[in-house]
Every structure is written in structure tokens, then in C-alpha cells.
Amino acid sequence: MIHFDNVSKRYPGGYEALSGVNLHLDAGELAFLTGHSGAGKSTLLKLLMLLERPTSGALLINGKNVSRLSNFRIPSYRRQLGVVFQDHQLLMDRTVFDNVALPLQVAGFSRKETGRRVRAALDSVGLLSKEKQSPLALSGGEQQRVGIARAVVHKPRILLADEPTGNLDPELSAEIMNLFQRFQDVGVTVLIATHDIDLIHRLNHRIVRLDQGSVAEGGGAYAPAF
């Protein structure tokens, strides 16, 4: 589902954030992405969201090289992704419902279908009762769950998370991770960048460790299905 083939990213100014990354994730797999600050976790996620383009190498999503995708096709590509941000990127001037509905609105879902899916997504993160509230009225953990509901409301095949538990206490963090595992259970490919080493070692999932822009362990061999 996700395949990095010798991907490098050099920023203008010469800083090489990623060098020769090889990483493969099967469909329906859940992996954690770890490493020190500056190891390249954020850059790797940005490449996946097409916020940045690789300087060299190929990035295949579902067998298709997206690193040379035209700007025009980026929106429809991003609709296949669900992304959870550390600062959750919620819009505080609208309700929880409207925040979660945003990916459906931009994809052109009808109002009726939107309502149904938003409620299903909010139900899956246990926040159905808060749909009419402002995100400001919610706790940090609840806000992050709204962010997750927004990331999965359009049933993406790939779910990316950038430090989703960064600001949460251990108990809430474990709860959030549980949520991600539940999405994996229904076939979503999940990649979570995190610092929370203690937590992820307790969970039985693959761990990809980045070091200075390269995969130090857990890259996984690519086995083309000939």
C-alpha cells in the first residue's frame, strides 16, 4: 500500500532530511514511526501527504507512483488519506460536527450522507453527544478524538498520524492508540509517527525507526507480487 523506493528529500539550502529511504507497508498494516527530532519523521509524512515532493526516488501508493503527480490531482489524492495532526488542526469557529464534515464537503457528499457518516465517525470515537459543541469546549483528548473522527470520516485507505498523543497523558494516549488499532482491524493502513517509546513497546506492532534521514530498523522488505 505504501512503498518508499530509495527516496531522498533535500530541502533548498542543502539540508538532506531523508536519504535513500526504503520502506514498505502492506495494506491493512499498522506501523509506528519513531526516531529523534530531526530524524525525518515529519518529512516522511509530508511526502506522503504530498506537501513536499521527493528529490529522488519513487513513492508508490497502492502501486502508483505519486511523487510526480500533477498539482491538479493532489486534492483527489489527499481524499484517499486520513491525517491526524499533533495540534489537531481543528477550526475553532465551527462546531465539532462541521469540523468532522469537512472532508465530506470538499469531496461533494450530499447533506444527508454527510450527516450519516459524520455521526458514525463521531460515534466510533465516542463523541456523538458533543457534535453541536465548539472544539474549544472540549478537553485535549476529546479534541484529538475529533481530529481522528475527521481523519476517518471519508473511510480513507491510509491513515497517517503525526504525534497524535504528543500532548496527552499516558491513559488518554493508550485510548487513542486503541482507536487506531480498531481502524486497522477494518483494513485501514495506519502509520503513526510518535515519540512515545514506552507506549508503543507495549503494543505488538511493527516499529520503523528513522535515524538521520535513513531507516535504521523495521523498513520491511519489498516483495513484488510477480
Place this chain on the structure above:
Amino acid sequence: MPQPSNQTARRGAVGAKVGLRAKMGAVIAHHRHTLEDSLIRLLRDPFQTLMTTVVVAIALSLPATLLLVVDNVRQFENNFDSFSQITVYVNNTASQQQVAVIQEKIQSFSEVNSLVYVDPKQALNEFTEASGFGSALEYLDDNPLPPVFIIEPAIDVLSLPQKAQKLIAKMVNIDLVDDAQIDMLWLQRLKSLTELGKKVVLALGGALGLGVLVIIGNSIRLAIHSRREEIIVVKLVGGTDAYVRRPFLYFGMLQGLFGALVAGIMLTIGFWWLGGSVENISQLYGSHFMLRGPGFQGFFALLGTGFLLGLAGAWLAVGKHLNHIKPR
């Protein structure tokens, strides 16, 4: 390695796709929603909205006023097209016979189409009736008005100033003719002035239209800036450029429309208010001239102009500023 469930993976793919008809419906719904939302945003910041509206209204009403003035002057000119004539003043001392001779002579000119003789007595009577100076005029010993011929020249004479001048010279040369005047001269001057006026309106309109673009562009720039976060999130969840652009285009369109609406109302009221006085004056001069306001057509033309300028201003601003906002 967990085994991916093909079934759910496929369902996920289907989940992201929407049928064309449903999509069209949603796009229309989004247009409507965006229009409502833009209106609410404009009303939520009444001071900024009012400022922009007033400035746009002034910028639009200035050239529109001038255009209406030019239009009215042309209407005035058209009223006087029947006055394309030459007046020949005969000396007061001329006898009836001498006047008859002069009349014959004028009629013999090929450049003269027809002619009307205005008897001094008849003229005085008319003047007495029309002016209301009756009692004052009774004090006059003699009739001060000269015998007058009003000549309608052939059409080609009036269109060529040199020919007209030649004809006038010919008539002045007749014995006992004091003067001959072409009544078109001032009209021609007026016409060339209105031509100039039209050009001034065009230049001013262009400059102020550009001003409207800048004003609306600036207000869009502010709107984009204040909605920066929203733009980023929409782009992150796969909103197309058209989707992101839409609310700002509506915003600009509405502002242009509001400005034009205010300008149109100002003009309509202003011309209605002036119209009464102008009618009084023109009645005093025995004219049927009436001041024409913008009217329905002008009003809607103004609205259309405001709408288009707003849209164009927004388009330019969005094109310039939206690209700078990229998710990081």
C-alpha cells in the same frame, strides 16, 4: 504481518468516490451555502463592510453621474435638432416691399429649402404673451423687433460648416440685411463638448473601475488572511483550488454588488431630487426638457458593473494570495 481484508479495502475505495449527479447536487448546495456564509460574514463585520461598500459606491457613482450628465446633454441636443436653421435679421427701416424683395432673393438661393417670415408685430405679440412683460412693453414707443426670416437650409449645408458660412455671407450681403446667424453653432460646440465629456467619463470610469478592483482586492486579501487556518485545513483534507477560491469570489461579488446598489440608490434619489428643479427651469424656458435619471436599465447596468468588478477584484486577489498559503 496482518492479512489485509480485500473486502474492506475495496469498501474504503468506494467510500471516497461520489456519483456525478450527487456531486453536482453537492456543488450546487455548496454554492448556496457559500453564498449564505459570505453574506453572514459580511454582516458580522458591519464596519469593514460599510467602509468597502461606501468607497465602492462612491467610485462607481462618480463616473455614473458624469455619464448621466453627458446622456442628458445629448438628449437636450436632440431636442434642438429641429432648430437647425438660419435666422436672418432685416433692418428695422425696411419697408414691406423691400422685405418682399429680400424674401424673393433668399428663396432664389439653391441652398435654401424653405423659409418663414416673422412679422415684427406678430413677434411682439407672441413675446408679450409668452414673457408676461405685457404691461412693461406697452411703454415702448416703437416695436424694437426687426423683421426676421427663419430659413431652413438644405441638409448638406448644415453638415458642412464652410457651406453654412458661405450661405450666411451671401445673405448678409443682401441690402438691408443686418445679420444672419446660424443657430447650430452653439449646438455644434455643445456636441464637441459632450464628445469630450464622453472621453472624460471613459477615462475616469476606467481609473475608478481600477480603484474598485484594488479596494475589493484588498478586502479579499484581508479575508484570506483571517481565514488562513481554514484554507490550510481545507487543502489538507483534499479541497480543490476551486473549492477554496469559491467563498472569496462570492465575498468579492457581494461587495461589488452592495457598492453598486448603494451607488444606484444614491443616483436615483439624487437625480429625482434635481429633476424637479430642472423641470421648473426648463418650463420657464418653454422647453420640454426633463432630467433623466439612471432608470431601470441604468440601475441594472450599474449592478452588473459592480458585480463584475467585484468578481474580477476577488479573482485577482485570490490568484495572488491563495498560492502563498500552503499547508506546512
